[in-house]
Amino acid sequence: MTIDIDEVKRVEAAKARAAAASRRPSVILHRTPFVPPVAVAAEGIYVDLADGRRVIDGVGGAAVAAIGMGNKRVIQAIKDQAEKMSYIYNAQCSNEAAEELAHLMIEQSKGAFELVGFVSGGSEAMEGVIKLARQYFYETNEPKRRNFIARKLSYHGNTIGTLELSHHMARRIPYEAILDHEHFHHVSPAYAKRHQKANETEDDYVKRLAQELDDKFKELGPDTVIGFVAETVVGATAGVVPPPKGYLKAMKRVCERHGALFILDEVMSGMGRMGTMHGWETYGDGATPDIQAVAKGLGGGYATIGAVLLNKRVADGIKQGSGWWQHGHTYQAHPIACAAALEVQKVIMEENLLQNCRETGQYMKELLIEKLQSPNSPASPYVFDIRGNGGFWGIEFDIPPEQDFGRNMKMRKRFGALLQAKTMEKGLICIAMDGGADGVRGSHGILAPPYNITREGVESIVDIFADSVEELVKEVLL
Numbered sequence: 001m002t003i004d005i006d007e008v009k010r011v012e013a014a015k016a017r018a019a020a021a022s023r024r025p026s027v028i029l030h031r032t033p034f035v036p037p038v039a040v041a042a043e044g045i046y047v048d049l050a051d052g053r054r055v056i057d058g059v060g061g062a063a064v065a066a067i068g069m070g071n072k073r074v075i076q077a078i079k080d081q082a083e084k085m086s087y088i089y090n091a092q093c094s095n096e097a098a099e100e101l102a103h104l105m106i107e108q109s110k111g112a113f114e115l116v117g118f119v120s121g122g123s124e125a126m127e128g129v130i131k132l133a134r135q136y137f138y139e140t141n142e143p144k145r146r147n148f149i150a151r152k153l154s155y156h157g158n159t160i161g162t163l164e165l166s167h168h169m170a171r172r173i174p175y176e177a178i179l180d181h182e183h184f185h186h187v188s189p190a191y192a193k194r195h196q197k198a199n200e201t202e203d204d205y206v207k208r209l210a211q212e213l214d215d216k217f218k219e220l221g222p223d224t225v226i227g228f229v230a231e232t233v234v235g236a237t238a239g240v241v242p243p244p245k246g247y248l249k250a251m252k253r254v255c256e257r258h259g260a261l262f263i264l265d266e267v268m269s270g271m272g273r274m275g276t277m278h279g280w281e282t283y284g285d286g287a288t289p290d291i292q293a294v295a296k297g298l299g300g301g302y303a304t305i306g307a308v309l310l311n312k313r314v315a316d317g318i319k320q321g322s323g324w325w326q327h328g329h330t331y332q333a334h335p336i337a338c339a340a341a342l343e344v345q346k347v348i349m350e351e352n353l354l355q356n357c358r359e360t361g362q363y364m365k366e367l368l369i370e371k372l373q374s375p376n377s378p379a380s381p382y383v384f385d386i387r388g389n390g391g392f393w394g395i396e397f398d399i400p401p402e403q404d405f406g407r408n409m410k411m412r413k414r415f416g417a418l419l420q421a422k423t424m425e426k427g428l429i430c431i432a433m434d435g436g437a438d439g440v441r442g443s444h445g446i447l448a449p450p451y452n453i454t455r456e457g458v459e460s461i462v463d464i465f466a467d468s469v470e471e472l473v474k475e476v477l478l
Contacts, residue, residue, distance in 0.1 A: 037424075042069035045449060045457055047429065057429045058461040063235065063268050063392060063448035066300035067347050074302045074343045081339035090118075090333040097338035104345055105307065108277050112288040114315040117308045117325050118333040122267035122295035123157030125306035129293050130161050131327045133226045133261050136314050139321025145260070146183050147220050149213065150229045153189040153436070155237040156265050165229060168237050170435070185220065187212050189234070190243045193385050193396075194437050202244050210250040217258045227261030227290070228254070232279035233392065235268035238436040239444030240387055240394030248280060248287040255290075261314070264289040267306065268392075271297030272348055272451055275358035275390025282389055290314050300344040300450075303337035353451035354390075361390040364447065364458045368395060371466035378478060379469045384442070391451055395465075396436065396444040399477065415476065416443035422472050428464040445469075 026035050038050040045068055047057050057065065067074070081097055088095050102116045117132075119125050130148065137145040148165055150156065155168040163172055164184040172179060188195065188209060196205040217225050228251055234241035248264075255262040269279040271294050276282045280289065291314055295306030310318070318325065331337070348354065365386065372383045372395065384398035397415055420432035423445075431446040449461060 044068040044070060045453065045461075053427070055424065055427045055429055056457075056460055056464065058423075058465065059429060059431050059446055059448045060296075060391075060450055061301060062296065062431065063273055063446070064296040064299075064301040065450050066272060066297040066391075067344060067353065067452055068450040069301065071302075071344075071347060073347055074300070074340055077339050077343035078302065078336055081336050085335050088335060089330070091328055095333065095335040095338065097335050097342055098333040101338045101342040101345070104342065105309070108345075109309065112278070112311060113292070113309040114312045115310045115318075117310075117327075118338065119295075119306045119308065120304050120329060120331045120334070120337070121306045122293070123159050123162050124329065125267060125293035125295050125308055126157040126162045126165070126265060127159050128308045128325075128327050129229075129263060129265075129291055130165060132308060132310070132314070132318075132325065133263060133291055135326055136261070136317045137226060140317045142223070142259075144221075144224050145226045147185060147225045148183060148227060148229060149185050149187060149216055149220075149225060151189050151231075152186045153191065153234065153238050154186075154231060155235065156229065156231070157267075185216060187216050189238070189241070190230070190247050191234075191238060191241050191437075192244045193241075193387075194442070196244075203246065206244050206246045206250050209247065210254055213251055213254045214257070217254065217260070222258040222260075225258060225260045227263045229263040229265060231265045231267075231269065232283060233269035233274060233388075236431060236433060236446065238394075238442070239396050239433070239446055240392050242387060242389065243283050245283075246285060248284045252287045252289075261290040262287070264292045267293050267295040270294040271345075272354050272357060273297050273390060273392045273448065275354055275361055277354065298344070299337060299341040302344060303334070303340035304331075305334070305337040305341050348451060351452065356453075357390045357451035360449070360453050360455060360458050361388070361393070363455055364393055364449075364462060367458065367462040368393065368466070371462060372469060377466075377470060379466070379473045382473060382477065383469075391448055391453070393447045394444050395447075395469075396442055397469075398437075398441060399443075415472070416445065418476065419443070419445055419468060419472055422468040423465060426464050426468050428461060428468070430465060 039047050040050050041048040045056050047055050098118060105116050106113055119128050150165050152167045154166050156162045156166045163175060164179050167186050190209060192205055213228060252262040264280060266279050274282045280287060290311050292309045298307060299305040368386050372379050374380060382397050382399060385396040387394050414434060416432040416434040420430060423430045434443045436442040436444050447461060
């Protein structure tokens with residue numbers, strides 16, 4: 001038997017860190033109801049924990065790690081930028097990394113966008129979108145436009161403004177008393193699997209949703225609406241829900257009819273996650289947005305960065321008005337963040353990772369169907385849907401409420417939470433949540449590996465995920 005000395009050293013070091021950590025309880029105000037395990041190192045799809053375990057990150061944190069962890073090129077780019085210039089305030093000076101990244105992103109958009117503004121993450125990007133959209137109409141002498149229309153079962157960020165725009169009820173509950181419901185309105189989600197009627201074609205369903213949006217414009221007063229905002233692909237709220245065919249184009253037409261902006265949130269689904277640089281390239285049928293937010297895949301987890309992209313219409317409106325973005329934070333266009341994101345994007349392009357993302361994504365879909373929807377799988381009766389594209393996949397579970405589970409009835413409402421704990425126990429990090437369909441039904445799991453995942457990596461992720469689902473089904477439902 002050959003002993004891997006490096007592995008032995010890694011485990012021993014992890015044990016030493018775990019022993020030290022056990023003597024010093026966490027004093028962090030965590031965002032979880034439990035104290036999460038401490039990660040001490042990461043490479044590729046693997047994360048080392050302080051207790052000595054090595055787990056697979058099958059979801060890239062939160063669909064963030066576009067090229068995996070520990071990429072030498074990106075690490076060197078960060079070092080080089082830190083040595084050259086670690087920080088400059090972008091209200092005083094721009095910087096080379098930001099300028100080069102901006103040009104690259106505009107070139108990648110193939111004419112869809114003309115300007116880009118940098119921020120520090122997804123919520124800040126969407127907050128910037130809200131303010132920019134209002135600024136556009138202020139600058140173009142339409143001050144009456146003050147209303148936003150978004151969708152139910154949506155999530156656009158965790159600031160007060162983005163929570164108002166969102167319709168993620170669980171996240172809103174503590175803050176309802178201070179949320180402004182006067183200027184943020186919601187229409188139905190584009191969730192065909194749940195909401196398309198039995199007698200409707202896909203085209204009929206899209207026409208119904210477009211008519212609902214049009215009716216909402218008329219209800220509010222068409223000249224008071226700033227824009228319609230949607231996630232191109234719904235992320236964590238409902239579990240990777242893509243739009244029906246023709247939906248984005250139909251909703252854009254409604255916005256154009258009333259002079260409003262068509263706005264897409266691609267914080268989670270953009271920058272390559274769907275196997276195309278922008279999610280609307282996969283699902284939009286040419287329906288490009290007036291304004292778009294991106295974040296997670298932009299920096300790939302190597303830096304905290306997001307961006308707001310503007311098309312020519314909006315860019316011209318700002319240029320011909322004040323000429324500047326009236327939205328600012330201390331770390332916008334941070335040189336190190338921009339250098340990291342620039343190198344991440346170069347790696348994606350030069351290593352042809354979007355093609356790999358599409359190919360391995362198709363393989364992941366095939367394996368998920370084979371393992372979870374096979375007649376031989378105990379999970380099969382409870383798998384409601386497997387959906388997604390590229391490096392973004394959702395697996396939705398449905399437990400019929402009329403079924404008699406006896407003592408396990410309460411457990412079915414927590415299936416997602418239990419699944420997330422089960423996969424971690426078996427060595428896989430995933431996202432799993434409950435109530436995505438209507439607040440009660442529809443638990444789902446999300447898998448979002450890096451774009452450079454191998455077929456062997458896909459097999460490892462799906463094997464652990466499927467085993468976890470089947471084991472949980474046996475424990476809780478059978």
